[in-house]
Amino acid sequence: MPEQKIVIVGAGISGLTAATSLAMRGHKVLVLEKQAICGGLVNSFVRDGFLFDGGIRATENAGMIKPMLAELGLDLPLFPSRVSLGVEDKIITADSQESLASYAKLLKELYPESTEDVEKVIKVIGKYDTYMQVLFGSDSPFFKDAKRDLRYFLTTFIVWIFRFLATGAAIMRMQMPMEVFWES
Ligand SMILES: Cc1cc2nc3c(=O)[nH]c(=O)nc-3n(C[C@H](O)[C@H](O)[C@H](O)COP(=O)(O)OP(=O)(O)OC[C@H]3O[C@@H](n4cnc5c(N)ncnc54)[C@H](O)[C@@H]3O)c2cc1C
Structure with a gap:
C-alpha cells in the first residue's frame, strides 16, 4: 500500500x-x-x-457517468436533460434525436420563406449530433481494464478509435468564424 x-x-x-x-x-x-x-x-x-x-x-451519461458509477459500485438513476426550445409562442421539447425533425418543422412553420436555409441548418446540426454520438455516445474506454476487457479492445475499441480520430479531425476543421463556415 x-x-x-x-x-x-x-x-x-x-x-x-x-x-x-x-x-x-x-x-x-x-x-x-x-x-x-x-x-x-x-x-x-x-x-x-x-x-x-x-x-x-440533469445528469447525462456522456460516456463517463455510468462506467464511473459502476467502478465505484454505485447504482444511481440518471436524470436526462430535457430542454424546451421556444420561438415566439411555439415551444418544442428537445429530448431525443427525433426532436431534430420537430425543430425543423418549427423553423419551417415560422420562416416558410427560408425553407432551404432551414434544411441546411438542420443538416449541420444532424452532423454535429453524429459527432457527439461518437465522442460521448458510448462508454469511455478509459474506464475499461485491458486485462479484463481484452475482447472489447480487440473489437469495439478498434472501430471506435478510428471513428474518434476522424471525428476529432472533422471538428478541428470547423475552427473558423461562423460567417466563413456558412459560406463554405
Ligand atoms: C447553474 C449551474 C447549473 C449546472 N447544471 C448542470 C447539470 O444540469 N448537469 C451537470 O452535469 N452539470 C451541471 N453543472 C456543472 C456541475 O455542477 C459542475 O461541473 C460540478 O458540480 C463541478 O464539480 P466540482 O467538484 O468540480 O466543483 P464544485 O462543485 O464547485 O466543488 C468545489 C468544492 O471545493 C470547495 N472549495 C473551493 N475552494 C476551497 C478551498 N480553498 N478549501 C477547501 N474547499 C474549497 C467548494 O466549497 C466546493 O465544495 C452546472 C453548474 C452550474 C453553475
Missing part, C-alpha cells in the same frame, strides 16, 4: 469521486472542504418554502 497521503482540496463531486477512486486503490486520502457540507454545486436548498437546485438539474 502506498505510504504517501494525498490531499484533495474541495469536496465537490470531482474531489469526492477522485478521493473514492484513490481510496479504492489503497491510497491514503484527506479531503478538505471549506463549507459545512460536501457536494459543492451538487446540492439543493430551501428558501421561502421553495426547493432550489444549487447547480445541476
Whole structure:
C-alpha cells in the first residue's frame, strides 16, 4: 500500500469521486472542504418554502457517468436533460434525436420563406449530433481494464478509435468564424 497521503482540496463531486477512486486503490486520502457540507454545486436548498437546485438539474451519461458509477459500485438513476426550445409562442421539447425533425418543422412553420436555409441548418446540426454520438455516445474506454476487457479492445475499441480520430479531425476543421463556415 502506498505510504504517501494525498490531499484533495474541495469536496465537490470531482474531489469526492477522485478521493473514492484513490481510496479504492489503497491510497491514503484527506479531503478538505471549506463549507459545512460536501457536494459543492451538487446540492439543493430551501428558501421561502421553495426547493432550489444549487447547480445541476440533469445528469447525462456522456460516456463517463455510468462506467464511473459502476467502478465505484454505485447504482444511481440518471436524470436526462430535457430542454424546451421556444420561438415566439411555439415551444418544442428537445429530448431525443427525433426532436431534430420537430425543430425543423418549427423553423419551417415560422420562416416558410427560408425553407432551404432551414434544411441546411438542420443538416449541420444532424452532423454535429453524429459527432457527439461518437465522442460521448458510448462508454469511455478509459474506464475499461485491458486485462479484463481484452475482447472489447480487440473489437469495439478498434472501430471506435478510428471513428474518434476522424471525428476529432472533422471538428478541428470547423475552427473558423461562423460567417466563413456558412459560406463554405
Ligand atoms: C447553474 C449551474 C447549473 C449546472 N447544471 C448542470 C447539470 O444540469 N448537469 C451537470 O452535469 N452539470 C451541471 N453543472 C456543472 C456541475 O455542477 C459542475 O461541473 C460540478 O458540480 C463541478 O464539480 P466540482 O467538484 O468540480 O466543483 P464544485 O462543485 O464547485 O466543488 C468545489 C468544492 O471545493 C470547495 N472549495 C473551493 N475552494 C476551497 C478551498 N480553498 N478549501 C477547501 N474547499 C474549497 C467548494 O466549497 C466546493 O465544495 C452546472 C453548474 C452550474 C453553475
